[in-house]
Structure formats: C-alpha cells, structure tokens
Amino acid sequence: MTQIPWLNPTNTIFPAPALALKEPNGLLAVGGDLSPDRILAAYQKGIFPWFNPGDPILWWSPSPRTVIYPSQLHVSKSLRKLLRAGTYKVTFDHCFNEIMRACAGPRRHSDGTWISEEIIASYTALHQRGFAHSVEVWCNDALVGGLYGMALGRIFFGESMFSRADNASKVGFAHLVQQLLAWDFQVIDCQVANDHLFSLGAVEIPRDDFQRLLLNFVSQPRTYPANWSSLATDYKLARA
Numbered sequence: 001m002t003q004i005p006w007l008n009p010t011n012t013i014f015p016a017p018a019l020a021l022k023e024p025n026g027l028l029a030v031g032g033d034l035s036p037d038r039i040l041a042a043y044q045k046g047i048f049p050w051f052n053p054g055d056p057i058l059w060w061s062p063s064p065r066t067v068i069y070p071s072q073l074h075v076s077k078s079l080r081k082l083l084r085a086g087t088y089k090v091t092f093d094h095c096f097n098e099i100m101r102a103c104a105g106p107r108r109h110s111d112g113t114w115i116s117e118e119i120i121a122s123y124t125a126l127h128q129r130g131f132a133h134s135v136e137v138w139c140n141d142a143l144v145g146g147l148y149g150m151a152l153g154r155i156f157f158g159e160s161m162f163s164r165a166d167n168a169s170k171v172g173f174a175h176l177v178q179q180l181l182a183w184d185f186q187v188i189d190c191q192v193a194n195d196h197l198f199s200l201g202a203v204e205i206p207r208d209d210f211q212r213l214l215l216n217f218v219s220q221p222r223t224y225p226a227n228w229s230s231l232a233t234d235y236k237l238a239r240a
C-alpha cells in the first residue's frame with residue numbers, strides 16, 4: 001500500500017504534485033495545518049485542502065484538472081437574458097465571511113460540508129491579506145447567491161458557490177469573469193468537474209498542463225487591488 005506523506009507542522013513544504021495518488025485521484029499529503037502561509041504555498045503549487053470536519057487535513061492535486069479559460073465562458077441564452085434584465089445586483093468583497101458561511105450551508109444533494117469553522121477562519125485571514133475574494137449577488141437587498149476563491153498572479157482559484165435564486169451564482173460568476181478578463185487573468189481553476197461547471201464552459205486538462213499554467217502565471221505581479229469592494233459591476237451587454 002502506498003504511504004501518504006504526513007506534513008511537517010513546522011514548515012510549508014509539500015511533496016511534488018506528480019506524486020499524488022491515482023486513486024483516490026489526486027490525494028497528495030495529510031496533516032499540517034491551515035495557516036494562511038501554508039495555504040498560499042499549496043495554491044502556488046496547484047494543491048488545495050479538502051477534508052471532512054473532524055478528519056485529518058487532506059491535500060489534493062488531481063489529474064485531470066478542471067479549468068475555465070475566461071475568454072471561453074459559455075453564456076447560455078437564459079443567462080444572457082437574465083444579465084440583460086438586471087434582476088440581480090452584484091458586488092465584490094462586501095461580506096466575505098457571510099459568503100463562506102452561505103457556501104457551507106445545507107445543500108440539496110449533500111448532508112454535510114467541508115467548509116468548517118477552521119476553513120472559514122483561514123480563508124477570512126487570507127481575505128484580509130488581499131488574496132481571497134468574494135462575489136455577492138443580491139435581489140431586493142437580500143443575498144441570493146455568490147462565490148469565493150483565491151487570486152494569485154493571473155490565476156483565480158474558485159472554491160465554492162451557492163444559489164438561493166435561479167441562476168444567481170451564474171450571474172455572479174459572469175461578473176467575476178468579466179472583471180478577470182479586464183485584469184488579463186489567464187485561467188480559473190475549478191479543481192474537479194461537475195455538470196454546473198461544464199455548463200459554464202469548463203474543460204479538463206492534464207495535471208502537467210495545469211502546472212505549466214502555474215509556472216507561467218501564478219507569480220505574476222499583482223496589478224489589481226487587494227480589496228475589490230469598490231469595483232463597478234455593470235455587466236457589459238456586448239459580452240452578454
């Protein structure tokens with residue numbers, strides 16, 4: 001049986017992603033902690049934490065990797081119509097912690113969540129340092145959808161999204177992609193595939209291709225603001 005490395009709690013060094021298991025797909029290491037510095041070190045190598053609350057921390061780098069290239073976002077006819085209607089208002093970085101807690105809430109097809117209090121605390125600290133960001137979708141001043149993720153260099157690492165109204169998270173995602181295009185982001189990491197992501201234009205690429213994207217773009221200097229709360233969010237109908 002293959003032994004999974006346990007991370008040293010005193011440093012943030014990870015095994016090479018190529019050493020990740022094929023089954024379960026992408027499992028790379030166990031243990032360590034969720035300090036902001038360790039999470040940053042993980043993302044820079046294409047590694048992310050994912051585990052059930054109460055279990056040891058598991059670190060993953062799956063292959064294939066699911067990504068969306070911002071210029072290839074698929075906007076369906078129904079989503080295009082919704083964007084034109086202006087039913088929802090979209091903001092950035094207005095209530096990061098609330099977005100994380102909404103993403104951690106009950107799901108229609110799931111009994112639990114991996115977004116624990118420890119995860120919320122760690123990513124909120126990263127938000128305060130200008131790395132983690134939220135997108136909020138509002139209807140009549142009620143929060144009806146949103147998402148959060150990490151921005152490093154020219155890569156956005158999507159973490160989770162939620163909807164309490166039809167297509168609310170897709171509207172938020174479309175606004176995010178528009179902004180990422182303006183900042184010349186090259187790829188959105190979606191980690192693992194699902195039908196929702198495929199409907200937005202996601203594709204799967206080999207781990208080696210994803211690692212090349214990281215090498216080229218994750219260390220690019222940040223020319224966008226650390227706080228996104230003042231961004232204008234009118235979706236350009238020419239793109240919709």
